[in-house]
Amino acid sequence: MTMNRRNFIKAVGAAGAASGLSLAGHSFAGSKSGGGHVVVIGGGAGGATCAKYIRHLDSNVKVTVVEPKTEFATCFMSNWVIGGLKDQEWITHGYADWSKKHGINVVHDTAVSIDPATKMVKTKGGQSIKYDRCVVSPGVDLRYDTIEGYDAAAAEKVPHAWHAGPQTALLRKQLEAMPDGGTFVIASPPNPFRCPPGPYERASLVANYFKTNKPKSKILVLDAKDKFSKQGLFVAGWEKHYGYGTDNSMIEWRPKASDGTARAVKADSRTVVTEFDEIKADVLNVIPAQKAGHIAEVAGLTDESGWCPVDHLTWESKLHKDIHVIGDAAIQKPLPKSGYAANSEAKVCAAAIVALLNGKSPVAPSWVNTCYSLVAPTYGISVAMVYNYVDGKVAKVKGSGGVTPKDGNFTMEAIYAESWYKNIIDDMFG
Amino acid sequence: MTTRKVLAAMAIAGLAASQPVSAADAGGAIIAAQCNGCHGFEGASKGVVPALNGKPALLLSQAMKDFKSGARKGTIMNRIAKGYTDGEMDNVAQYYSGIK
CATH class of the missing domain: 3.50.50.60 (FAD/NAD(P)-binding domain)
Known part of the structure; x- marks a missing residue:
C-alpha cells in the first residue's frame, strides 16, 4: 500500500x-x-x-x-582516546537522563x-x-580459549581494549608510559570480529601519537588474516603519514601468511608467540577471536x-x-x-x-552501515553500504556504497567522522 | 509531525497488510530512521553534517538525486544515495520536511 x-x-x-x-x-x-x-x-x-x-x-x-554499567563507554571512537585525541569522558555516556526522557526502566x-x-x-x-x-x-565476548596464556587476568597486564572503559584507559596509560624507541605490538583477530577496521585505525592513531611524542618508536601489527577492512585506504594513508613501505616505516603489518597469527602470550614479559617467532613488546595489545x-x-x-x-x-x-x-x-x-x-x-x-x-x-526493512576511521587527525576514510531485504535475508543494494575513492576529500571525511559520532550518540543515548 | 507519530503511523499502516509492505511504500520513515545515525535523531544534527528536519522536501530530494547522479560531489553521500530509488528519496525528503 x-x-x-x-x-x-x-x-x-x-x-x-x-x-x-x-x-x-x-x-x-x-x-x-x-x-x-x-x-x-x-x-x-x-x-x-x-x-x-x-x-x-x-x-x-x-x-x-x-x-x-551505569555509564557506557563506546568501543567505536575509543581509538581516538587511545591515540590521545580525546579523553575518556568523550566516549562515556550515562543512562539517568535518557531513561527519564524516554520513560525507559533501566535495571543496573x-x-x-x-x-x-x-x-x-x-x-x-x-x-x-x-x-x-x-x-x-x-x-561480543572474547575467546580466551584461542590464545594460550591469554585470559581475563592476563588482560589486566596486556589489554585487549576491545570492550571500552577501563581497558581503553589501561592501554592509553601504558602507551604514555612507554619510552621513546619502544615497540607497540597489536595482535589482530581472525574474522568475524567487532569493528573490522578497528585494529588498523588503532595502529594509525598510535602512530600519530608516536610521531609527535616518541618518534623513534615502532608499531607491529600481527594479523591472523591476510587482508583487512579498508586495506587500500589504510595503506595509502600510512604511506602518506607514517613512511609505510620504506625502511623508516613506523608501522609494520605482518599477515597470517607471514606468520602473523598470535598463538600464545606471556603476559608478565609482554611477549607474544607466533608459530616461528617470539616477540617482546614494550606495550602489547592482544585482540583475541570473538563470539556472541x-x-x-x-x-x-x-x-x-x-x-x-x-x-x-x-x-x-x-x-x-x-x-x-x-x-x-x-x-x-x-x-x-x-x-x-x-x-x-x-x-x-x-x-x-x-x-x-x-x-x-512487520514492514520490510532497510538498513545502512556508515563507518569512519581516522588515519591521522585530519585524514579520514569511510565505508558505507545500503541494504534491503531480499529473499528473506539482508542483501546489499547493488551499486550502492563502497569505500572513500582514491581522490576523496580525506580532510572532510575526518571532519565528518567526528560529526558522525555526535549524531549517532544522539540517536542512541540522546 | 514528530518522528514518533510518523513511525507509529508507519508501523500501524504497514501492519495492516498481510505481507510485509516494502520500505518505499511505508513512506520515508523507515528509511529515514536509518539516516538518523549520521544526521541525528529526527534529522536534527548535533554536528557539522547538515540537519534535515524541516527543510523543503524539494531541496532534500534534489540533493539526494544530485548525489546519486554525481552532479553534486559530496564525500559519503554519493555512495549512499546510489542505494535508493527516486521514489524512496522523495519519501525520505517528504518525511524530514514534515518534522518541525
Whole structure:
C-alpha cells in the first residue's frame, strides 16, 4: 500500500485510539492486552537504540533495559582516546537522563538467564523480569580459549581494549608510559570480529601519537588474516603519514601468511608467540577471536559458530521464539559487526516488535552501515553500504556504497567522522 | 509531525497488510530512521553534517538525486544515495520536511 499524508494521519488516529484502549489493564509484568513489555538485555549501540525507538514508535509499550554499567563507554571512537585525541569522558555516556526522557526502566544488573517457556529474565541480583518480547544485544565476548596464556587476568597486564572503559584507559596509560624507541605490538583477530577496521585505525592513531611524542618508536601489527577492512585506504594513508613501505616505516603489518597469527602470550614479559617467532613488546595489545556475548550462549541463542542465527525481517532468534538478537552477537552478514549496523538493526527490530505486539505484520526493512576511521587527525576514510531485504535475508543494494575513492576529500571525511559520532550518540543515548 | 507519530503511523499502516509492505511504500520513515545515525535523531544534527528536519522536501530530494547522479560531489553521500530509488528519496525528503 502507498503511504500518503492522509494515511499517516488516519493511522496516527488509529494508533492513538489503540493507546487509549490498551492503557486500561496494562500490566508492567507484560500483558497482551496492553502494549506489552519488552526487556532489552544490554544498553549499548543496539540495546539503547532499540529501547528508545520502541518507546517512540509506541509509548504504550513498556521497556526495561538490563545493563550492569551505569555509564557506557563506546568501543567505536575509543581509538581516538587511545591515540590521545580525546579523553575518556568523550566516549562515556550515562543512562539517568535518557531513561527519564524516554520513560525507559533501566535495571543496573547482569542478566544470567532467559527462560523462553516462562518468558522470564533472571538477574545476578536476584530479580525475575517477565517479558512479552526480549531483545538480546550483548555485543561480543572474547575467546580466551584461542590464545594460550591469554585470559581475563592476563588482560589486566596486556589489554585487549576491545570492550571500552577501563581497558581503553589501561592501554592509553601504558602507551604514555612507554619510552621513546619502544615497540607497540597489536595482535589482530581472525574474522568475524567487532569493528573490522578497528585494529588498523588503532595502529594509525598510535602512530600519530608516536610521531609527535616518541618518534623513534615502532608499531607491529600481527594479523591472523591476510587482508583487512579498508586495506587500500589504510595503506595509502600510512604511506602518506607514517613512511609505510620504506625502511623508516613506523608501522609494520605482518599477515597470517607471514606468520602473523598470535598463538600464545606471556603476559608478565609482554611477549607474544607466533608459530616461528617470539616477540617482546614494550606495550602489547592482544585482540583475541570473538563470539556472541555470554548471555546469548547461556540462553541457547548461539549455533556452532558461536553467533546467533536470526530472521532478518524481525531479528527474532531462529532458535527461540519471542527473543530477538541484534548487533555484534547476531549473524548479520552482509551487515558488518559495527556500531552503526547495531544501531540500524535496532530500529528495524524496534519497528518489528511494535508491529508484532500489535498483532500486525512487520514492514520490510532497510538498513545502512556508515563507518569512519581516522588515519591521522585530519585524514579520514569511510565505508558505507545500503541494504534491503531480499529473499528473506539482508542483501546489499547493488551499486550502492563502497569505500572513500582514491581522490576523496580525506580532510572532510575526518571532519565528518567526528560529526558522525555526535549524531549517532544522539540517536542512541540522546 | 514528530518522528514518533510518523513511525507509529508507519508501523500501524504497514501492519495492516498481510505481507510485509516494502520500505518505499511505508513512506520515508523507515528509511529515514536509518539516516538518523549520521544526521541525528529526527534529522536534527548535533554536528557539522547538515540537519534535515524541516527543510523543503524539494531541496532534500534534489540533493539526494544530485548525489546519486554525481552532479553534486559530496564525500559519503554519493555512495549512499546510489542505494535508493527516486521514489524512496522523495519519501525520505517528504518525511524530514514534515518534522518541525
